[in-house]
Amino acid sequence: xxxxxxxxxxxxxxxxxxxxxxxxxLLERGHEVRLPEKDAAVTGLDEHACxxxxxxxxxxxxxSLGGDGTMLRxxxxxADDDIPVLGxxxxxLGYLTEVEPTHLHDALDRFFTGRFGVERRMRMAxxxxxxxxxxxxxxxxxxAVLSKTxxxxxxxxxxxxxxxxxxxxxxxxxxxxxxxxxxxxxxxxGGPLVxxxxxxxxxxxxxxxxxxxxSLVLSPTACIRVEVVDDRPADLSVDGRSLGIxxxxxxxxxxAAPNPARFVTFGTHSFLDILKAKFGLAER
Numbered sequence: 001x002x003x004x005x006x007x008x009x010x011x012x013x014x015x016x017x018x019x020x021x022x023x024x025x026l027l028e029r030g031h032e033v034r035l036p037e038k039d040a041a042v043t044g045l046d047e048h049a050c051x052x053x054x055x056x057x058x059x060x061x062x063x064s065l066g067g068d069g070t071m072l073r074x075x076x077x078x079a080d081d082d083i084p085v086l087g088x089x090x091x092x093l094g095y096l097t098e099v100e101p102t103h104l105h106d107a108l109d110r111f112f113t114g115r116f117g118v119e120r121r122m123r124m125a126x127x128x129x130x131x132x133x134x135x136x137x138x139x140x141x142x143x144a145v146l147s148k149t150x151x152x153x154x155x156x157x158x159x160x161x162x163x164x165x166x167x168x169x170x171x172x173x174x175x176x177x178x179x180x181x182x183x184x185x186x187x188x189x190g191g192p193l194v195x196x197x198x199x200x201x202x203x204x205x206x207x208x209x210x211x212x213x214x215s216l217v218l219s220p221t222a223c224i225r226v227e228v229v230d231d232r233p234a235d236l237s238v239d240g241r242s243l244g245i246x247x248x249x250x251x252x253x254x255x256a257a258p259n260p261a262r263f264v265t266f267g268t269h270s271f272l273d274i275l276k277a278k279f280g281l282a283e284r
Contacts, residue, residue: 004034006063007065016043022108034059059081076139079123079260081259083262088101095184116265121196122260125138125258142177143186144236148172157234161225173206173234176252189206202216224255227251
């Protein structure tokens, strides 16, 4: 018997329906099903609700039912316990999800019979040094972003790498991303697309007000510190979640996280296949 966690998009009825279907399929085969309490409530599977603190105890697989945002939440919950994640795509073609809803039963059967692979993806640890935001380390699969506040004033941010001062950026924002995050906000800001199997830390300015506006691809062992250096505050977000405002002297420190994300794969499509589909390259 396996223990399977289901995590769903909270506003997507198809995700709730698929969770009920997957739950019935799993229970018929003698497996245990768990859902975080809010996920259980929105799917009507209250009898399988599990407190977040206990969700990963003995868990064999986490199934994400939604899009890339649901995958980010799932990874955030289970990656520190080395739980593999199976992503089921319920939106547009995603960079993180592996299978379509109609193939979920087959994907689960292949997982239980050992006919799958696991792709390890580097995550980032984001330590916050601030007088107003709670201190601590936040995990990130995609990126940490410091950006100008709604006042419209550009931010000035000093970047130090491995204790060596690099430069002070004047920009609308600054992104520290993983290779997985290279296809997210960093790509929109002109950063490189990096295969997610690679390990590196990417530093990309957003609308830099200076001559140097290129991305840097740094070692996965690098320690990147970004400090707000004048009285113009900067908004901090990690994987799309706003954490608050950093003031002058506040900083974030980004390093590789000790535990990577583990994605279940079946060799159905490669990173290049996804890029070709996203950008219509196969038609050229």
